[in-house]
């Protein structure tokens with residue numbers, strides 16, 4: 001059996017009377033894209049926040065590469081190999097592409113250089129940042145203002161920033177959001193290649209992208225996972241179709 005790099009065990013989280021996560025278990029194995037789908041308000045972002053460490057579960061555990069990180073904060077989890085891209089861009093739009101990547105690489109270091117040593121002249125940080133930009137195909141845009149990138153390129157830059165932390169596992173929250181058909185197609189191809197570098201837990205509303213990309217899909221409804229399986233299994237699952245996918249998938 002392939003070892004799970006990320007293992008979510010029985011996570012529950014309530015906001016008052018609302019159970020946003022209800023005994024959720026799922027895992028992420030080497031080389032796969034595991035998509036988490038579900039209607040608005042199903043609890044996807046709440047679950048991602050608990051995996052990333054920004055929200056504490058009421059009960060349950062998060063294991064990363066065989067280590068229980070349930071009580072680690074976001075920085076400790078990032079340093080342990082959990083890379084994340086966000087639903088809302090965390091990039092500094094007025095800074096250059098390279099500056100954003102260097103800032104990401106700076107977060108990967110366990111110390112902050114002294115103010116006398118300008119960050120942008122730190123050759124290790126620059127090398128890490130340029131390597132990450134090269135990996136996502138943005139090296140030639142290094143000196144562009146981030147605001148001048150296309151939407152899709154900004155998504156790629158977010159991945160580059162995450163790559164500077166040398167993640168072993170990726171959490172991605174709606175990377176396709178706001179992309180047109182062409183941008184989505186490029187990003188789908190990009191993520192398909194990226195998964196061999198680090199497996200991806202993907203929250204995504206774009207069902208075309210999900211069904212093209214995912215090796216496994218879990219469906220979250222009212223905080224509970226109602227099904228996990230291959231894209232074909234999920235498409236054929238009656239409960240999933242009734243709860244979420246709707247009749248348009250019936251052929």
Ligand SMILES: Nc1ncnc2c1ncn2[C@@H]1O[C@H](COP(=O)(O)OP(=O)(O)OP(=O)(O)O)[C@@H](O)[C@H]1O
Pocket residue numbers: 015018020038039040041042043044045046047
């Ligand atoms: N901090 C909070 N306090 C109270 N309720 C919250 C809080 N965060 C989320 N919720 C509620 O928990 C439920 C799950 O929300 P969540 O944002 O995780 O869903 P989602 O599946 O990510 O939705 P979307 O697809 O729209 O992003 C919703 O009913 C939401 O209103």
